[in-house]
Amino acid sequence: xxxxxxxxxxxxxxxxxxxxxxxxxxxxxxxxxxxxxxxxxxxxxxxxxxxxxxxxxxxxxxxxxxxxxxxxxxxxxxxxxxxxxxxxxxxxxxxxxxxxxxxxxxxxxxxxxxxxxxxxxxxxxxxxxxxxxxxxxxxxxxxxxxxxxxxxxxxxxxxxxxxxxxxxxxxxxxxxxxxxxxxxxxxxxxxxxxxxxxxxxxxxxxxxxxxxxxxxxxxxxxxxxxxxxxxxxxxxxxxxxxxxxxxxxxxxxxxxxxxxxxxxxxxxxxxxxxxxxxxxxxxxxxxxxxxxxxxxxxxxxxxxxxxxxxxxxxxxxxxxxxxxxxxxxxxxxxxxxxxxxxxxxxxxxxxxxxxxxxxxxxxxxxxxxxxxxxxxxxxxxxxxxxxxxxxxxxxxxxxxx
Numbered sequence: 001x002x003x004x005x006x007x008x009x010x011x012x013x014x015x016x017x018x019x020x021x022x023x024x025x026x027x028x029x030x031x032x033x034x035x036x037x038x039x040x041x042x043x044x045x046x047x048x049x050x051x052x053x054x055x056x057x058x059x060x061x062x063x064x065x066x067x068x069x070x071x072x073x074x075x076x077x078x079x080x081x082x083x084x085x086x087x088x089x090x091x092x093x094x095x096x097x098x099x100x101x102x103x104x105x106x107x108x109x110x111x112x113x114x115x116x117x118x119x120x121x122x123x124x125x126x127x128x129x130x131x132x133x134x135x136x137x138x139x140x141x142x143x144x145x146x147x148x149x150x151x152x153x154x155x156x157x158x159x160x161x162x163x164x165x166x167x168x169x170x171x172x173x174x175x176x177x178x179x180x181x182x183x184x185x186x187x188x189x190x191x192x193x194x195x196x197x198x199x200x201x202x203x204x205x206x207x208x209x210x211x212x213x214x215x216x217x218x219x220x221x222x223x224x225x226x227x228x229x230x231x232x233x234x235x236x237x238x239x240x241x242x243x244x245x246x247x248x249x250x251x252x253x254x255x256x257x258x259x260x261x262x263x264x265x266x267x268x269x270x271x272x273x274x275x276x277x278x279x280x281x282x283x284x285x286x287x288x289x290x291x292x293x294x295x296x297x298x299x300x301x302x303x304x305x306x307x308x309x310x311x312x313x314x315x316x317x318x319x320x321x322x323x324x325x326x327x328x329x330x331x332x333x334x335x336x337x338x339x340x341x342x343x344x345x346x347x348x349x350x351x352x353x354x355x356x357x358x359x360x361x362x363x364x365x366x367x368x369x370x371x372x373x374x375x376x377x378x379x380x381x382x383x384x385x386x387x388x389x390x391x392x393x394x395x396x397x398x399x400x401x
Contacts, residue, residue: 030051030071030073030074030079030102031069031070031102032049032101032102032103032104032106033067033068033069033104033105034063034067034068034087034089034105034108035105035106037107037109037110037119037121037155037156037164038109038110038119038156040156043063043068045064045065045066045067046062046089047088048061048088048089049061049062049087050085050086051074051083051099052084052086053074053075053083059074073102079100081099083101084096084099085097085098085101091111092108092110092111093110094209097201097203097213103126104198105123105164109121109166109203111208112168112205112208112330114170114171115333115362115363116234116333117168117171117330118172119166119167119169119204120135120204121165122165122182122202123201123202123203124162124199124200124201125161125162126198127161127198128161128185128197129159130158130159130161130184130185131165131182131185131200131218133165133167133181134181134255135149135152135178136258136259137149137176137177137178137259141255141256142154142167143252144157145252150173151170152168152170153167153170167180172234174374176232177229177230177231179228179239180227180228180229180230181226182200182202182218182227183223183224184218184220184224197218198217199215200215200217201213201214201215202216206330206334207331207334208328208330209331211331214238222246223242223243223244224242224243224244224255225241226239231341234333234334235338235340271308271309276309278305278309279304279308280312282302283301283302283305283314283318286302286305286318289301290318295322298322299319299323302319302322303319306319313338313343313344314351316339317335317339317354317355319335320333320358323335324358324361324362329362332358332362333359336356336359337355337359339351339355340352349382349383350382352378353380353382353388356376356378356379357375357388357391360372360375360379360391360395364391364395369395369398370395370399372395373392373396376391376392380392
């Protein structure tokens with residue numbers, strides 16, 4: 001086992017750190033295309049494309065009838081990770097990625113309405129020609145040979161470079177673990193193998209929001225990369241394993257065995273004290289905005305806190321409340337689950353109980369009585385409160401009818 005060059009980025013608009021690597025355009029023109037993440041070869045015309053760079057004015061354009069834009073390269077022709085591209089279109093979740101962007105294709109995810117749905121979109125450049133997405137969970141392996149699983153599907157399989165390769169989980173089953181992995185199926189012809197390997201990005205969506213992005217350089221042919229797992233509670237955990245696997249059946253057996261044995265480890269996080277301090281300040285600002293009923297601003301502050309300290313459980317708990325007030329229920333469930341996972345210290349049980357209760361209230365509001373009951377019971381186990389007892393009794397009455 002060895003470490004792979006992955007950057008996992010918890011995502012929110014306007015909160016990306018600039019990196020030093022510099023690339024420029026040869027002809028001072030930036031071109032790209034925007035397509036649907038779930039419908040093969042469907043382009044997205046009229047999408048608003050915005051380029052941002054710290055200290056510079058934003059540059060924007062609209063995609064044409066074929067989903068393409070071609071503009072004079074902004075920011076002196078820089079095409080590197082100091083430039084952020086934002087793509088917006090009606091009916092789609094906003095996509096935020098770090099460049100390089102020139103010559104690439106980007107897939108927009110249609111907004112989802114499922115409370116426990118997750119969409120995973122893989123994009124890359126022209127080389128390698130074929131990256132394959134894999135999702136394994138008990139009794140299921142979703143990939144190009146089995147495109148449909150229990151409440152999940154491979155929406156788009158791309159074999160010509162660029163992507164997208166999209167897997168949608170319509171409902172993540174509670175109490176089950178899922179592993180998402182990527183296999184470098186083929187480097188193409190000998191000529192293709194000599195071309196520069198493109199950066200790849202995996203975008204993870206819940207509800208109408210992009211909640212996490214992974215940037216990495218694909219490995220050579222027959223490399224299998226374990227990117228993340230979704231645990232029994234629904235928490236996304238970063239992984240750090242690559243291995244060499246040749247042949248479709250071998251990939252399938254390797255992933256099935258890994259799921260059963262938990263044959264991988266988690267990426268360690270080391271958060272600097274200055275980042276923790278910035279996160280705490282941002283969280284406090286978010287709380288001020290929340291109490292002032294400026295929910296959009298509160299969400300921005302909580303995301304800034306999380307980007308500085310991805311292990312800051314209270315910021316996730318606050319984010320969940322803000323999302324709930326906005327009516328972004330799927331995102332609220334995800335944030336509360338993350339708060340439960342990260343809760344620690346003297347207030348651990350209080351945070352976990354309140355988060356379970358908040359999730360239960362969301363399920364109750366949607367008429368999902370059984371899911372609501374399970375979360376209310378979890379809240380009661382963490383902390384004996386009359387409110388939780390009453391909620392359990394309320395759901396038991398609903399289910400008994």
